[in-house]
Amino acid sequence: MANIVQVLVDAIALGSLYALVALAIGLVFGVMRLVNFAQADYITIGAYALVVPTASVAPPLLLGALPSALMIGGVLVVVVALALLTERVAFRPLRNSNPSTLLISSFAVSYFLQNLVMLIHTGRPKSVGIGQGLANAVEIGGVRIPGVQLLTMIVTAGLLVALVLFLKKTPLGVQMRAAAENFQMARLLGMPANRVIALAFAISGLLGGAVSLLLTIQTGTLDLRMGLMPVVYAFFATVIGGMGSLPGAALGGFLVGVASVLLQTYLPADLRPFRDAGVFMMVILILLVRPQGLIVTSAAKERV
């Protein structure tokens, strides 16, 4: 019994992490039809900001050496600044391009950033120890939950609630949802396009920074591709959730995270390495049944 609860905790923790990343992707997609590959590099660069750029595999800490509050603030500032920078330099000039062009440009931005990190930090994985106190397990009702997982769940739940409140209750949040619904119309009704798009990027950076901290605490390693898998999972999450739908993105993220943990647990040991393939196969099967995704928005169909 406790074992099943344990698996469920794992599933919820990973699911909510993917939901966060999927929301970051979904927000930006909503306001400018951009599927942002560079989200992976926001996460990676946020984590690499913790250490001093060297070729060493156990580098001295940079932001990671600060007290936790400053460290968290520092990483978030770095990632938000990066997200805004990519928006200003690469994506704003392309704003009126078609979604395929935007997709390709974000692929190029991502490739650029990834190679930039490689140039500065070298390509070798590095170890970094932050938040060691969280390694201890907490016992709740007979179930031992690792501190990191508890933290992940609390942080993601907190961020999800904050995001929902922001989108539902604040004027800017409402404008952002209106932009996701119908950008042209919202603009005609006075929505400040630049500000709303920049804000969407800033939020995606904020979520990216949170994810990079959580991932680094969980794994204790830095890797050039550490942001890649969460973001790829998030892509598929937004597709099965229904492109352009924020609840869909969160739901999709949750589903792929849960599916991934369940496969990891219940697949026979010699099939476990194929877990990701299994999840992606499921994504394609879901799309076979519901090509528009689980939650269909009016924005999904191109207007004539």
Added chain:
Amino acid sequence: MKSDTMSFATIGRFWFPVFALVVPLAIIVVVTGQFGGLSIQRTVIEMLISIVIVVGLYIFVGNSGIISFGHATFMAIAAYASAWQTCCEMLKPITMSGLPPFLRDQSVPLLPSAVVSVLLAGAAAFLTGLVIMRLTGLAASISTLAVLFILNVVYSNWDSVTMGSASIVGLPTYVTAWLALGCAVFAIVIAYLYQLSAFGLAIRATREDEVAAAASGISLYWSRLIAFTLSGFMVGLGGVLQAHYLGTVSINSFFLSFTFLALAMLIVGGMGSLAGAVVGVVVITVMVDIFRRLESGISIGGEQWALPAGTQELIIAAFMLLILVFRKDGIMAGREMTLPGQEQREKGLING
């Protein structure tokens, strides 16, 4: 009644866009074969193989306007299939013990093995397309990414058959400059005939306006599926060529970096036309080659200096972004190579 010379001129005009691409390529092969050093000759062969791959990619991406991240999958399928059939007869029973006996214990002759591999890639593309072409543009793009990841995960872990993420070494290397040129010409001709065929025109109509094309009775699904399958065959051919040029196959060479480079070639040249695909390959190959040389170090005035490794990737990515921002239809901007006057006539046709 048309005279022979008239029909000759007509044929010439019809084939001019192909000649304008093929003849310079042939000249490059002849000139570098005569005067170029070994490293330049290698670059030329790599460029010709890239042309097969990128033209293959163009058949789907260029004509349909849907970006695909999944074509490296079909290359990998063909390359591995060819490796299973032709590689290292002595070692196969040990290193790839999971192969079925008819592959494990014998080799298949080169030509049939290449044909089978290419057919397999095409079949894989057809099966994938059956599912993915049901989706709308962006969702389809992302699903092709799923396909790329699925194959990567499977081949990286299917140790008994693919040797996992290790390289399979010792494929017969039979690809020469002339063979690569032949295949590049073949790819260009097929792509050209396809885009002028009824199927090609139909899918190009869907690229310009999905709704209008569908309203004119064009099936988005079938036109895209046909292009996806044909394009799968062609990149499969590219995969076989690459495997038998390098002599090694490794799953990580068919992943994101490769996908990026192939797409960069297509985008830089301009994905709207066949000429764009070919020009893009040439431009990017030259750039990559120059920066690779600079990275490995050159001496100027007796002083040795080199760019840090990784500069080349940064420059290619930055160049691609600049193209997207300032010339978003690429160098060729969707035009084919045409004779002077010909384009005018076609414009007149459209406007009239």
